[in-house]
Amino acid sequence: xxxxxxxxxxxxxxxxxxxxxxxxxxxxxxxxxxxxxxxxxxxxxxxxxxxxxxxxxxxxxxxxxxxxxxxxxxxxxxxxxxxxxxxxxxxxxxxxxxxxxxxxxxxxxxxxxxxxxxxxxxxxxxxxxxxxxxxxxxxxxxxxxxxxxxxxxxxxxxxxxxxxxxxxxxxxxxxxxxxxxxxxxxxxxxxxxxxxxxxxxxxxxxxxxxxxxxxxxxxxxxxxxxxxxxxxxxxxxxxxxxxxxxxxxxxxxxxxxxxxxxxxxxxxxxxxxxxxxxxxxxxxxxxxxxxxxxxxxxxxxxxxxxxxxxxxxxxxxxxxxxx
Amino acid sequence: xxxxxxxxxxxxxxxxxxxxxxxxxxxxxxxxxxxxxxxxxxxxxxxxxxxxxxxxxxxxxxxxxxxxxxxxxxxxxxxxxxxxxxxxxxxxxxxxxxxxxxxxxxxxxxxxxxxxxxxxxxxxxxxxxxxxxxxxxxxxxxxxxxxxxxxxxxxxxxxxxxxxxxxxxxxxxxxxxxxxxxxxxxxxxxxxxxxxxxxxxxxxxxxxxxxxxxxxxxxxxxxxxxxxxxxxxxxxxxxxxxxxxxxxxxxxxxxxxxxxxxxxxxxxxx
Numbered sequence: 001x002x003x004x005x006x007x008x009x010x011x012x013x014x015x016x017x018x019x020x021x022x023x024x025x026x027x028x029x030x031x032x033x034x035x036x037x038x039x040x041x042x043x044x045x046x047x048x049x050x051x052x053x054x055x056x057x058x059x060x061x062x063x064x065x066x067x068x069x070x071x072x073x074x075x076x077x078x079x080x081x082x083x084x085x086x087x088x089x090x091x092x093x094x095x096x097x098x099x100x101x102x103x104x105x106x107x108x109x110x111x112x113x114x115x116x117x118x119x120x121x122x123x124x125x126x127x128x129x130x131x132x133x134x135x136x137x138x139x140x141x142x143x144x145x146x147x148x149x150x151x152x153x154x155x156x157x158x159x160x161x162x163x164x165x166x167x168x169x170x171x172x173x174x175x176x177x178x179x180x181x182x183x184x185x186x187x188x189x190x191x192x193x194x195x196x197x198x199x200x201x202x203x204x205x206x207x208x209x210x211x212x213x214x215x216x217x218x219x220x221x222x223x224x225x226x227x228x229x230x231x232x233x234x235x236x237x238x239x240x241x242x243x244x245x246x247x248x249x250x251x252x253x254x255x256x257x258x259x260x261x262x263x264x265x266x267x268x269x270x271x272x273x274x275x276x277x278x279x280x281x282x283x284x285x286x287x288x289x290x291x292x293x294x295x296x297x298x299x300x301x302x303x304x305x306x307x308x309x310x311x312x313x314x315x316x317x318x319x320x321x322x323x
Numbered sequence: 324x325x326x327x328x329x330x331x332x333x334x335x336x337x338x339x340x341x342x343x344x345x346x347x348x349x350x351x352x353x354x355x356x357x358x359x360x361x362x363x364x365x366x367x368x369x370x371x372x373x374x375x376x377x378x379x380x381x382x383x384x385x386x387x388x389x390x391x392x393x394x395x396x397x398x399x400x401x402x403x404x405x406x407x408x409x410x411x412x413x414x415x416x417x418x419x420x421x422x423x424x425x426x427x428x429x430x431x432x433x434x435x436x437x438x439x440x441x442x443x444x445x446x447x448x449x450x451x452x453x454x455x456x457x458x459x460x461x462x463x464x465x466x467x468x469x470x471x472x473x474x475x476x477x478x479x480x481x482x483x484x485x486x487x488x489x490x491x492x493x494x495x496x497x498x499x500x501x502x503x504x505x506x507x508x509x510x511x512x513x514x515x516x517x518x519x520x521x522x523x524x525x526x527x528x529x530x531x532x533x534x535x536x537x538x539x540x541x542x543x544x545x546x547x548x549x550x551x552x553x554x555x556x557x558x559x560x561x562x563x564x565x566x567x568x569x570x571x572x573x574x575x576x577x578x579x580x581x582x583x584x585x586x587x588x589x590x591x592x593x
Contacts, residue, residue, distance in 0.1 A: 091495040104486035118494035
């Protein structure tokens with residue numbers, strides 16, 4: 001199948017910026033040679049703990065942040081290299097929904113103006129704008145009288161619906177959902193997830209679904225990618241990754257889902273080793289915390305290998321490493 | 324707004340300002356005399372039923388001069404701070420949003436401007452230029468925007484990292500629109516407070532300049548130059564110093580009270 005979005009070897013390093021007066025800090029590799037591909041109309045779930053580089057990756061795709069290396073292909077074009085001027089029309093095609101709906105809506109703008117903003121930016125006339133806004137409100141299930149409200153006058157779920165309406169305004173192909181349901185309570189999460197599934201089916205949207213909640217990811221994703229300290233450690237079809245995790249970190253994540261006992265009837269494993277993630281220059285990124293670590297893991301960086309069809313993991317120990 | 328006026332001190336500040344503005348706006352209706360009607364026969368009369376606040380050395384009615392003076396003092400205060408706010412928001416937003424070299428250049432320029440003791444800078448500028456009311460307003464405005472620029476910059480530095488700015492950028496919204504629609508309106512609270520307090524300061528500066536004789540030029544009355552006239556008859560005509568002094572004092576107090584009230588309402592954490 002044709003990939004709508006293809007990331008090749010994306011790397012982002014945050015350094016101290018070359019300011020001679022700034023305190024010296026070590027450069028941080030937020031995203032480390034990430035390669036992913038996402039087919040049209042599918043959902044890729046990107047999971048990993050806080051600070052592992054998921055959101056940075058999202059910002060790179062939206063060109064809110066520039067990467068230090070690698071290419072981003074969208075719809076057959078290398079958008080990473082495009083200057084902002086040429087990329088601007090493509091902004092219509094890629095939209096984002098943020099985690100915190102309170103922070104992603106301008107507190108002084110009314111719902112109408114928030115949803116109108118992308119339309120205005122792309123020169124949609126006043127009349128069509130009004131019609132489109134009403135259409136969008138109906139699509140996300142908000143009553144029209146909310147149009148003149150301020151974000152503060154809405155509940156969390158309603159705000160997130162406004163955020164989704166804004167993202168859908170320009171009829172994008174790709175929607176990046178950066179922890180889009182993580183800050184909502186459970187019943188609201190379910191509603192928003194159902195809304196997202198419905199919108200995807202209706203409009204053939206492609207989702208990059210970023211989350212740390214595995215149950216939610218499993219529900220919505222076709223494919224899963226697991227990220228640890230900026231590195232993709234495992235990726236593959238959702239069922240395959242969930243049922244047969246090949247990387248120790250993925251197994252650790254799965255065993256930490258509350259209320260879901262380990263398939264093999266084992267108790268949850270606490271993270272062994274160092275609690276503070278250690279970034280090694282050479283070896284495996286998970287070395288310090290890995291229960292199955294061996295000497296070779298410290299010395300050489302593991303390469304991705306195919307565990308099952310289309311299911312890749314970067315652990316040489318692999319399935320033998322299972323306890 | 325209602326919360327704001329619930330505080331008695333803030334309310335009294337607001338009442339003072341409304342009252343003073345009322346005098347200034349309706350000056351021709353309120354006054355029985357023209358502010359520059361000279362009546363040599365009736366010089367230095369004490370306050371009475373005909374001349375409420377007495378008369379000055381040239382027999383001009385002090386009440387009328389004070390009321391017309393309010394027009395000058397208040398408009399100098401408001402216009403000069405208006406100028407300062409516009410310049411401050413412009414430079415502050417530029418520095419905060421773009422950062423980097425622009426930020427360094429703008430903020431170092433602010434530091435340089437702040438190095439001059441402003442009253443001497445104003446004195447020097449006014450001495451070079453023609454001292455008239457326009458020049459006074461411009462000079463006070465041009466030397467008073469730095470604090471506002473710093474406030475705006477600091478607010479924008481934190482606001483621009485918020486998701487709604489990223490969302491706007493992802494939607495293809497231009498920088499100017501982001502600054503004007505998303506950043507400045509959310510950063511304006513501290514500026515309103517600072518501007519309100521700034522009006523009080525500007526009124527004082529104008530009065531000082533006029534008192535020194537390089538501000539508003541006679542015969543146009545301003546509270547500062549009435550005080551200057553009063554100097555020579557300090558021993559015999561107490562009303563000539565007391566009332567303009569009180570007017571300045573009360574107006575400045577009014578703006579300061581309102582400013583502090585605004586600060587408590589708009590910046591509850593500070």
